[in-house]
Amino acid sequence: MNVKSTFENASFKDFENIPGMGIFERAKELNAFLLYLKENNRHHYRKINYDMSGPMVRHIGPDGKEKELLNLVSNDYLGFSQHPAVKKAAIDSIQQYGTGAGSSPLIGGHYDYHEELERKLCHFFGRPEGCSLVFTTGYTANSATLQALLQKEDIAIMDMAVHASVYEGCLLTNTKRFLHNNLEMLEMALKDAQFKYRNKLVIIDGIYSQDGDMAHVREILQLCRQYGALLMLDDAHGIGVIGANGRGVLEHLDLLQEIDIITGTLSKSFGNIGGFVISSPEMIAFLQYQSRQYAFSAAATPAISGVVKALELFDEEPIWRHRLRENIEYFKKGLTDMGLDVGNTCSAIIPVKIGDPHKTGQVGKMLLEFGIYANPILYPAVSKKDARIRMSLMATHNCEQLGKALEAFEFINKKLELAN
Numbered sequence: 342m343n344v345k346s347t348f349e350n351a352s353f354k355d356f357e358n359i360p361g362m363g364i365f366e367r368a369k370e371l372n373a374f375l376l377y378l379k380e381n382n383r384h385h386y387r388k389i390n391y392d393m394s395g396p397m398v399r400h401i402g403p404d405g406k407e408k409e410l411l412n413l414v415s416n417d418y419l420g421f422s423q424h425p426a427v428k429k430a431a432i433d434s435i436q437q438y439g440t441g442a443g444s445s446p447l448i449g450g451h452y453d454y455h456e457e458l459e460r461k462l463c464h465f466f467g468r469p470e471g472c473s474l475v476f477t478t479g480y481t482a483n484s485a486t487l488q489a490l491l492q493k494e495d496i497a498i499m500d501m502a503v504h505a506s507v508y509e510g511c512l513l514t515n516t517k518r519f520l521h522n523n524l525e526m527l528e529m530a531l532k533d534a535q536f537k538y539r540n541k542l543v544i545i546d547g548i549y550s551q552d553g554d555m556a557h558v559r560e561i562l563q564l565c566r567q568y569g570a571l572l573m574l575d576d577a578h579g580i581g582v583i584g585a586n587g588r589g590v591l592e593h594l595d596l597l598q599e600i601d602i603i604t605g606t607l608s609k610s611f612g613n614i615g616g617f618v619i620s621s622p623e624m625i626a627f628l629q630y631q632s633r634q635y636a637f638s639a640a641a642t643p644a645i646s647g648v649v650k651a652l653e654l655f656d657e658e659p660i661w662r663h664r665l666r667e668n669i670e671y672f673k674k675g676l677t678d679m680g681l682d683v684g685n686t687c688s689a690i691i692p693v694k695i696g697d698p699h700k701t702g703q704v705g706k707m708l709l710e711f712g713i714y715a716n717p718i719l720y721p722a723v724s725k726k727d728a729r730i731r732m733s734l735m736a737t738h739n740c741e742q743l744g745k746a747l748e749a750f751e752f753i754n755k756k757l758e759l760a761n
């Protein structure tokens with residue numbers, strides 16, 4: 342295959358595997374594609390940020406001049422990565438323990454600050470001690486857990502919009518995908534799998550990362566019980582944003598104690614890095630010893646103690662969650678009033694669905710000219726006809742900043758006729 346001839350319509354997915362091509366040759370091809378994107382002003386990735394992760398960020402523009410941009414790309418939803426008390430907790434822990442844990446948890450890298458965090462996470466989700474396990478990323482919380490649990494005799498049945506980490510975790514087992522939030526398809530898959538596999542694990546997100554919409558958890562749980570399947574839910578984008586006390590989608594639906602395995606990340610509403618699993622104490626002990634990425638990789642650094650403080654702030658300072666909710670309602674209303682399609686979002690992820698990938702790239706560029714940093718999301722992150730601008734809101738954005746983004750959309754909408 343001559344990839345070069347199709348650069349115009351190519352995506353990163355085309356370079357995953359090119360038949361007959363060596364790995365360095367394939368890397369060369371990808372580099373040629375990157376150059377093509379840069380030369381055609383279509384390269385939106387790995388922009389260097391010169392400032393803290395706040396509502397405004399500083400970048401160097403194509404003219405080589407520094408530019409302040411409104412930050413609509415951060416998942417630091419509550420702004421906790423910048424909260425003085427969260428930073429102090431992380432700094433104090435580094436002062437006491439240093440910058441690294443030194444080894445993996447099973448062989449000397451497990452500290453009292455990890456224990457404290459795991460205890461607090463159990464408490465946060467209303468579970469007894471021993472029900473949580475901390476991983477070094479949200480990605481591994483999913484991939485490592487799934488890899489440890491599912492083998493050739495089992496099947497993972499997942500919503501096709503789940504995160505890449507779920508797909509990676511299921512590489513060694515059987516898989517079946519169902520269309521996003523489609524209960525009929527899920528039921529068909531469950532029926533089909535009913536007597537064929539040892540374990541059936543249904544995997545969904547609480548809030549989906551590209552659409553910001555919520556899973557039909559109650560109905561899915563009912564189907565799982567009907568067909569003898571287990572349910573795993575990743576609430577990376579729901580925790581901190583959804584639920585009266587910020588416990589996420591499961592608090593909102595009053596199902597916190599009903600799900601077999603809950604996963605989440607510490608990199609979004611907790612303002613740090615890491616991930617966690619909540620399950621029964623037996624399952625947590627199983628993962629401690631059977632998850633290779635947990636057992637054979639260094640434990641989280643002492644800076645993770647910032648999360649302990651963030652967990653306390655969920656209850657001590659609900660104001661951040663309330664501000665975020667006000668921002669979500671204000672921004673969503675502004676966009677829908679213009680006739681723009683934000684889909685079914687109910688979270689801090691706000692997509693503006695455009696469809697056409699070229700138009701979406703154009704919108705991304707125009708927003709940058711207005712001083713607004715928002716990501717165009719293209720295939721393969723979404724299907725080819727479902728390109729969109731994806732934005733994330735933070736509690737620390739103010740009305741003036743979001744108003745500026747709405748004005749930019751108003752102008753672009755008139756110019757490019759985005760509204761249906």
Ligand SMILES: Cc1ncc(COP(=O)(O)O)c(C=O)c1O
Pocket residue numbers: 478479480481483504506546550575577578606607608609614615616
């Ligand atoms: C739904 C979902 N799960 C897991 C992850 C991975 O989390 P992390 O970036 O903390 O590794 C992400 C990351 O964006 C996500 O969107």
